[in-house]
Amino acid sequence: MYNRIIRNDILKSKAITLTITIFVAAAAMLVSLAAILVVNLPDAIDSLMTRAKTPHFMQMHSGNIDTDRLEAFAVQNVAVDEFQVLEFLNVEGAQFLFGDRSLADNVQDNGFSVQSEKFDYLLDLNGEIINAADGELYVPICYMRDDTAKVGDKAVIGEKEFIVAGFLRDSQMNSTLSSSKRFLVSENDYAEIKSLGNTEYLIEFRLKDLSTLGAFETAYDNAGLEANGPTITYSLFKTINAISDGMMIAVILLVSILVVAIAFLCIRFTLLAKIEDDYREIGVMKAIGLRVSDIKKIYLAKYAAIAGAGCVLGYALSFLFKGMLLENIRLYMGESENASFALIFAIIGVLLVFLAILAYVRGVLRRFRKISASEAIRFGTSQEKSAGTKHFHLSRNKLINTNIFLGIKDVISRKKLYTTMLAVLVLSAFIMIVPQNLYNTISSNNFITYMGIGSCDLRIDIQQTDNISNKAAEITKRMNSDNAISKHVVLTTKTFIAKSSGGAEERIKVELGDHSIFPIEYSDGRAPATENEIALSAMNAAELGKKSGDVLTLVIEGKEKDLAICGMYSDITNGGKTAKAVFEDNSAATMWCVISAELSDQALIDETVLKYAVGYDFAKVSGIEEYITQTFGSTMSSVEKASYAAIAVALIITLLITLLFMKLLVVKDRYSIAVMKAFGFTNADIKAQYVSRSVFVLVVGIVLGTILANTLGEILAGGVISSFGASSFQFEINPLSAYLISPLLMVCAVLIATLIGTSGAGQLKISENIKE
Amino acid sequence: MKNIITGENIVKAFGEGDEKRNVLDGVSVEINEGEFVSVMGPSGSGKSTLMFALSGMDGIDSGKVAFEGMDISALRENEFATIRRTKMGFVFQQPTLLKNLNILDNIILPSMSSERKNAAQITERARVLMKKVGIEELEKRDITQVSGGQLQRAGICRALMSDPEIIFGDEPTGSLNSSSAEEIMNIFSEINDDGTAVMLVTHDATEE
Numbered sequence: 001m002y003n004r005i006i007r008n009d010i011l012k013s014k015a016i017t018l019t020i021t022i023f024v025a026a027a028a029m030l031v032s033l034a035a036i037l038v039v040n041l042p043d044a045i046d047s048l049m050t051r052a053k054t055p056h057f058m059q060m061h062s063g064n065i066d067t068d069r070l071e072a073f074a075v076q077n078v079a080v081d082e083f084q085v086l087e088f089l090n091v092e093g094a095q096f097l098f099g100d101r102s103l104a105d106n107v108q109d110n111g112f113s114v115q116s117e118k119f120d121y122l123l124d125l126n127g128e129i130i131n132a133a134d135g136e137l138y139v140p141i142c143y144m145r146d147d148t149a150k151v152g153d154k155a156v157i158g159e160k161e162f163i164v165a166g167f168l169r170d171s172q173m174n175s176t177l178s179s180s181k182r183f184l185v186s187e188n189d190y191a192e193i194k195s196l197g198n199t200e201y202l203i204e205f206r207l208k209d210l211s212t213l214g215a216f217e218t219a220y221d222n223a224g225l226e227a228n229g230p231t232i233t234y235s236l237f238k239t240i241n242a243i244s245d246g247m248m249i250a251v252i253l254l255v256s257i258l259v260v261a262i263a264f265l266c267i268r269f270t271l272l273a274k275i276e277d278d279y280r281e282i283g284v285m286k287a288i289g290l291r292v293s294d295i296k297k298i299y300l301a302k303y304a305a306i307a308g309a310g311c312v313l314g315y316a317l318s319f320l321f322k323g324m325l326l327e328n329i330r331l332y333m334g335e336s337e338n339a340s341f342a343l344i345f346a347i348i349g350v351l352l353v354f355l356a357i358l359a360y361v362r363g364v365l366r367r368f369r370k371i372s373a374s375e376a377i378r379f380g381t382s383q384e385k386s387a388g389t390k391h392f393h394l395s396r397n398k399l400i401n402t403n404i405f406l407g408i409k410d411v412i413s414r415k416k417l418y419t420t421m422l423a424v425l426v427l428s429a430f431i432m433i434v435p436q437n438l439y440n441t442i443s444s445n446n447f448i449t450y451m452g453i454g455s456c457d458l459r460i461d462i463q464q465t466d467n468i469s470n471k472a473a474e475i476t477k478r479m480n481s482d483n484a485i486s487k488h489v490v491l492t493t494k495t496f497i498a499k500s501s502g503g504a505e506e507r508i509k510v511e512l513g514d515h516s517i518f519p520i521e522y523s524d525g526r527a528p529a530t531e532n533e534i535a536l537s538a539m540n541a542a543e544l545g546k547k548s549g550d551v552l553t554l555v556i557e558g559k560e561k562d563l564a565i566c567g568m569y570s571d572i573t574n575g576g577k578t579a580k581a582v583f584e585d586n587s588a589a590t591m592w593c594v595i596s597a598e599l600s601d602q603a604l605i606d607e608t609v610l611k612y613a614v615g616y617d618f619a620k621v622s623g624i625e626e627y628i629t630q631t632f633g634s635t636m637s638s639v640e641k642a643s644y645a646a647i648a649v650a651l652i653i654t655l656l657i658t659l660l661f662m663k664l665l666v667v668k669d670r671y672s673i674a675v676m677k678a679f680g681f682t683n684a685d686i687k688a689q690y691v692s693r694s695v696f697v698l699v700v701g702i703v704l705g706t707i708l709a710n711t712l713g714e715i716l717a718g719g720v721i722s723s724f725g726a727s728s729f730q731f732e733i734n735p736l737s738a739y740l741i742s743p744l745l746m747v748c749a750v751l752i753a754t755l756i757g758t759s760g761a762g763q764l765k766i767s768e769n770i771k772e
Numbered sequence: 773m774k775n776i777i778t779g780e781n782i783v784k785a786f787g788e789g790d791e792k793r794n795v796l797d798g799v800s801v802e803i804n805e806g807e808f809v810s811v812m813g814p815s816g817s818g819k820s821t822l823m824f825a826l827s828g829m830d831g832i833d834s835g836k837v838a839f840e841g842m843d844i845s846a847l848r849e850n851e852f853a854t855i856r857r858t859k860m861g862f863v864f865q866q867p868t869l870l871k872n873l874n875i876l877d878n879i880i881l882p883s884m885s886s887e888r889k890n891a892a893q894i895t896e897r898a899r900v901l902m903k904k905v906g907i908e909e910l911e912k913r914d915i916t917q918v919s920g921g922q923l924q925r926a927g928i929c930r931a932l933m934s935d936p937e938i939i940f941g942d943e944p945t946g947s948l949n950s951s952s953a954e955e956i957m958n959i960f961s962e963i964n965d966d967g968t969a970v971m972l973v974t975h976d977a978t979e980e
Contacts, residue, residue, distance in 0.1 A: 393874065393876070393877055394873060394876075394877040394880060394881065394884055395876050395877055395880055395891065395894075395895045395898075396891075397884075397891065398891055402881075402884040402885050403885070409872060409873075410872055413872045414872070671868075672870050675868045675869075675870060676870075676881075676885075677853075678829060678856065678862050678868070679856065679857060679862065679881065679882035679885075679930070680853045680854065680855075680856040680857020680858070680882050680885060681853065681857075681882075681885050682849060682850050682853040683849060684850075685853075685885055765830065766824070766829040766830070767820075767821075767824040767829050767830035770829075770864060770868060
């Protein structure tokens with residue numbers, strides 16, 4: 001019996017059944033792919049990091065290095081299993097030539113290393129440790145991916161010629177998110193090209209027990225060893241390796257949730273219309289004594305069949321696409337050893353989608369209990385309560401066109417039916433506006449206030465070089481006599497040990513200098529003005545458990561110094577953890593210097609940037625807009641792309657759901673439509689009624705969606721931004737796009753969907769539909 | 773007497789292939805001003821099909837249907853909708869009232885769809901008709917709050933709103949008890965006495 005019912009139902013609504021099956025299949029495919037990736041990614045990363053023997057703790061350093069002191073520290077520290085210092089020869093991108101292509105425009109810090117002897121091995125694409133012969137060059141895998149080089153190519157570094165012998169996997173620097181890339185050469189070749197660049201050191205440790213890493217980090221800090229570059233730990237290496245593909249998994253899961261939600265909506269509309277169609281029959285079945293659970297089974301069977309078919313199709317499709325998605329993981333990290341486990345995990349994921357659909361259908365079918373058999377047999381339709389329309393009578397309507405009146409009245413009297421469409425439109429407006437507002441906010445000039453820097457025209461960064469202070473002084477000397485510069489300031493960043501509220505010691509970066517020249521906005525308090533004051537970034541304050549007015553103790557030249565916290569500010573740079581003070585210090589090493597300058601004439605920015613960039617090749621000189629773009633350019637571009645994608649997704653959802661809803665509404669209302677046509681309503685009249693219904697719901701949806709976007713959306717976006725270190729967040733709204741263009745796009749989508757969805761009303765025959 | 777509807781050699785078939793059957797096979801009919809025409813026959817004999825064909829609510833396979841001399845197949849959708857709204861009235865077996873509207877709103881609905889409307893005048897006419905058929909107390913009631921006979925009277929009021937040339941009744945008493953059915957038939961007689969042509973489809977010979 002079930003087979004016959006299912007077959008008849010499917011034949012009667014082929015288009016909608018196909019749409020639901022496609023969405024279920026898409027959701028099942030995405031969940032299956034996410035499951036396969038979730039198993040493969042950590043496994044592949046673990047394999048790579050185990051084979052390469054990735055360091056547990058790595059300190060980058062440039063300048064003088066005391067290896068004996070480091071060696072002594074490693075020997076004395078019981079947690080250390082192995083220790084080594086590797087050299088990394090940082091060479092200007094322009095010195096790399098592959099055929100006629102150079103790496104001059106490459107944003108990575110490219111450099112050379114020789115194969116390590118103890119751990120942190122560079123591996124070939126088979127996962128074997130590479131032994132580079134003289135004249136051979138092994139190139140980071142990312143340059144194979146972007147076709148910069150291929151095996152057998154001739155490479156010229158400076159004036160020395162190499163042959164690209166292969167590509168390497170680097171468990172530390174594989175990811176494009178890692179800013180450095182290691183090329184592998186033989187020791188002889190390394191010695192030959194050493195004069196081409198600056199040597200940096202990778203001070204690396206493997207520990208006997210990884211759980212002691214936290215204590216080891218503190219011990220290294222406290223020992224005052226070489227530390228003028230970034231510190232990276234094993235877990236961070238793992239995160240960096242996982243982040244690109246991890247983000248992909250997160251996006252796939254999010255999209256699959258969205259697709260499941262759309263499938264749910266399609267099911268809801270179809271099921272509600274079907275129940276409405278069969279209302280009298282359901283009443284009869286209840287009246288003759290069939291149990292609700294038996295009646296439910298008839299309906300559940302159809303959706304179980306659709307969900308089953310969709311899930312099997314989706315699982316099969318995931319096999320077609322898994323190769324494509326795993327390609328990146330295989331290339332960068334190699335094969336996972338748990339491929340079969342991944343397939344079982346994928347089946348579990350698909351099964352969850354299937355069960356979720358069944359649970360949802362059962363939920364919708366719960367309304368069977370509420371159907372009164374006598375009412376259903378008598379009226380043949382659900383008697384929706386029409387509260388709210390008591391005073392809304394056609395006979396009293398003198399203002400609105402009859403068709404518009406009927407449209408609005410229908411929405412008000414069948415609120416429940418329209419709630420789903422309203423929810424979709426609210427959601428669409430929300431996902432359309434929030435990313436747009438976020439992009440507007442981070443691309444506006446005011447965003448600089450979240451970066452902990454004041455409003456200036458030019459910025460010079462001096463870091464990872466010797467004698468930073470002298471070099472900064474050299475530049476400021478020139479600025480003093482430069483008429484193009486109206487004012488400037490040098491801010492020097494050093495690290496000091498700070499004592500948190502709990503008494504724990506922590507190293508914090510403090511930016512020293514005159515903070516009144518280019519003032520920033522303080523979310524609380526003000527800039528430090530005296531030697532005994534310090535301002536903290538929001539994230540630092542939270543981590544240290546401090547607030548304005550509290551006292552923070554810093555250890556300076558071995559002595560404790562109490563500083564009053566005079567203000568708090570937003571800073572999403574440097575991991576969000578910075579501080580600003582004005583005291584003099586000659587003890588701690590300078591990490592970096594920033595020189596901010598204002599120009600007498602804005603038109604001189606490019607010229608001045610060029611002048612200082614040419615004059616001081618150790619410094620990074622940039623106009624402030626360029627600096628923001630360089631720092632957040634990729635984030636801004638991602639958010640911009642995401643905002644366009646969100647608009648497209650919102651419009652597709654709006655179009656699809658409105659279309660389906662209108663089609664189902666026409667099916668549901670065919671009797672009313674036939675009655676109206678019989679009494680002289682034209683097709684245009686009927687269309688006008690449906691357009692009025694959808695536009696009415698749309699207007700309410702846009703208003704609610706916009707309010708939600710500017711309240712909940714702002715809180716959500718603020719939450720994301722605050723995780724980077726901003727203490728307060730407010731959307732910068734572009735009213736033209738948020739309040740005019742976006743709603744207009746939605747209006748267009750809804751109108752198109754309504755007109756297409758109600759086209760069936762014109763073909764509807766009165767004689768076939770007026771008889772009950 | 774003015775001719776209202778003429779049907780010539782109307783053919784209408786249902787089914788496909790071997791199962792195709794001519795329900796109307798060369799039927800010709802003429803209805804003039806003020807006439808009361810009853811179409812009687814057993815279930816499935818094509819009475820309703822003839823009514824739907826003559827009223828233009830359903831197409832025909834061959835033949836011709838003219839309303840006041842105009843071939844209805846040559847009329848555009850808007851033109852024929854205007855004729856249905858202003859010159860024809862319909863009463864069906866089921867009352868065919870819309871459930872979102874109360875009794876009064878259902879009655880005035882077709883008249884309110886015209887481009888130039890006077891809501892006050894329309895409502896006033898509806899009240900006069902409701903009084904005439906004895907349902908003046910029910911104007912604010914929902915359609916679920918009244919009896920089948922009362923709904924059918926409301927349906928008749930709706931059909932009379934535009935003072936039509938002809939009223940088509942498709943078994944209008946089919947779902948009513950005998951006393952309600954008699955009252956409804958009396959109303960149809962009164963309508964006809966007032967000069968409106970009536971075409972009634974029924975399988976019950978006692979109705980005439």
